[in-house]
Amino acid sequence: MEDFAKKLREAERLAARSSVSRRDFMQLAMMTGLSAAAAGAMFSKAEAAETPKKGGTFRMGMEGGSATDSLDPRTYADSVMIAASLAVYNCMVEFDSAGNPTGELLESWEAKPGAVEWIFNVRQGVTFSNGKTLDADDILYSIAIHRGEETSSPAKGILAQIADIKAVSPSQVAITLSSGNADFPVILGDYHLVVVPNGFTDWQKPIGTGGYVLESFEPGVRLVFQNRGEYWKEGRANFDTVELLNIQDVAARTAALQSGQIDAANRLDARTVDLMMSNPDLNIVRTKGTGNRFCFVSRVTQPGFDNKDLRLALKYGIDREKIIDSVYSGYAVPGNDHTLDSFNPYYNTEMPQRAYDPDKAAFHFKKSGLSGPITLKTSEGAWGSAVDCAQLYQESMAKAGITLNVEKVSADGYWDNVWLKEPFCAVYWGRRLSADQTFTQTYGSGSDWNDSDWRVPEFDKLVEAARVELDEAKRKEMYFACQQMIAEDGGMVCFAITDYLDGFSSKVMGAAPHARYDMNDNRIAEKGWFA
């Protein structure tokens, strides 16, 4: 009890600098015996204790950039450009810390029953950095650059569902989809979909509605932003200057943060983060289980893997806890053999977590009637520690009497030559925008990326029905069933979902965990301030 009270005081302090999520705070507060209402009030009070202050130069050191970066939203792929983009531009839709869509430049929306026809209201009184006032045509243009025959935008696929889009008035956009999708506003929150003025093409001198303007940009080295002076979001964009440094090496990032050369760093090393947590000058923000989903994926149409018992043996035979402890130093949560994370509102909380059970693995392997070794292809090219994970997997399978051959293949061209081709290989999946997108892209029959080749008509029907279901309770039930089907029958062994680990100087406020991405949804330049 004593221990909890101490933790709660610490959590209260963190809440004051908004470094802890409401969900985590409430859990802790209720463990000490507080009622939910009292805990909620306590959190709000602590959170309101600080109002943002203006000023200062905020220096971020981030991994995830390269000398080939560009501020053309059709080329974004990694953290540095996403964070840079969100300083200069605004998106159509933003997400709150729990992951629910809230209005950004599209202020509000409404769907007709069936979720096919949508009306979006464009926020009024917002100006671009060149003085132009935002209207519906800018929104249309900013969506149009990701559509059409010749675009190479990664967002092309998610926008293919738009059958018709037009401006009803300068402040309203009407979108008709080819089929209903209750999650459509979530889709419009994709980070590629930033808003630029109608007809804009000069990506080296970006014009946006964000809180900062670009001062200089050396790809792969540094970006500098200056405050625009006016911003339509109250209490946001508080720094005078923001510097974003590319620091690829995690040790270099850590050293720079410790010696005070930068105020924020992303993707800390799980192996050294414990040491940094004990440093009073630093504030480590951990977002549990929203990072990459690490999987070993079998193609269920391939001989051997078409046997459901074999797939169950693969799932029971992996020691998730051991991999998480030894490879990720405990900074990951076990996966439950599907790629939805527990931050998603539709995460199946009733399904028990699958654990390592060598007896069950041996039982199902025997029942499958198969014998002989199983070959797993893995590579540093899948993700950095994929080989380590595979070797631990081999060990735990051996205890169940199953021989797993781990074959290490070349990192170069891994995604071209191995993924979607080999019967059993290492794969990671990033977070998808919504439950619907997760299920459609990863497990849908029509998806090119259905890497387990698990194509089940009943599952597709369930996902389709859930997509247009506007009744939340019913929808939740359907998505629960979807997860159950994948975990029971699918070809994917999803064993871990990593935590995001950010480091901040303790004078940085507003560094909260976020359901979507690290660095407070890559918006820390906009959301943070100096104490």
Place this chain on the structure above:
Amino acid sequence: MLRLIITRVFLGCLTLLVVTLLIFVATEILPGDVASAVLGQGATPDTLAAFRIELGLDRPAYVRYLEWLTNALQGDLGVAMTNKRDVIETLTPRLSNTLFLAGYAAAIAVPMAIVLGVLSAINEGKFIDRAANVLTLGAISVPEFFIAYILILVFATNLGWFPSLSTVYADMGLWDKIYVVALPAVTLTLLVMAHMLRMTRASVLAIMSQPYIEMAFLKGLPRRRVILRHALPNAAAPIISVVALNLAYLIVGVVVIEVVFVYPGVGQYMVDGVTKRDLPVIQACALVFGGAFVLLNTLADVLAILVNPRLRHPR
């Protein structure tokens, strides 16, 4: 002499041509292309095809190479395929950074290595000889990033004397640059010292046992004069070529140091280019690196002739 220089320059250009051809072929052989590297694993065949046509990758390889070559010969290295930035414009500041770091390290390492090398040769087997050998060989025996991290830990994190980030920008003053680049320059110094020091020591020692040196001593010349006037010029040729080799290494071989100290040099640019299969970028970097090697080696040969009396006046 002039003929030698002209021949070397001509051969150098030929080498560069072969290098670009080899690199082009190697990049073609690598699995994946710029389109799949840029668009990532989430690309659909549809967007890939569109991007390839946009970049002109649908044309045969030899056409693309010849086109690149014609433009390069006219001084146009093209634009990066990935972000459409002018390659020369991006490369120039990075090249000057690389040269700055290489020059900085060389300015410390070369005089120190030669002086210590000569001193060790004179004091063969004595304390200073052994100390210099042990220290420099020790430094070269551990991986470069290890030295870098040790220096960062001691001088940046614990003592706070120097910054751990050595990122330099265009608008930085010279003294600021010298200050922030101190740690990588020292790291590189430690890496290249041993080779030059050992070579200096060995060639001076070899000369010192020659009869004409003994003769000079017998004439009653002071030791200093014997070493500087009689021994060193004759020992210079191998020293110069080792120095040239190490200078070339300082320019082309420091990617790891660039990453650890976050230094915006050419090495990182080339690695990023290779990861994305961005051919104009890779070729431009290869030209720079190849050019550095050819230039420094030619310079070393010419200098070796100039300092050596016997080579200068061939009989």
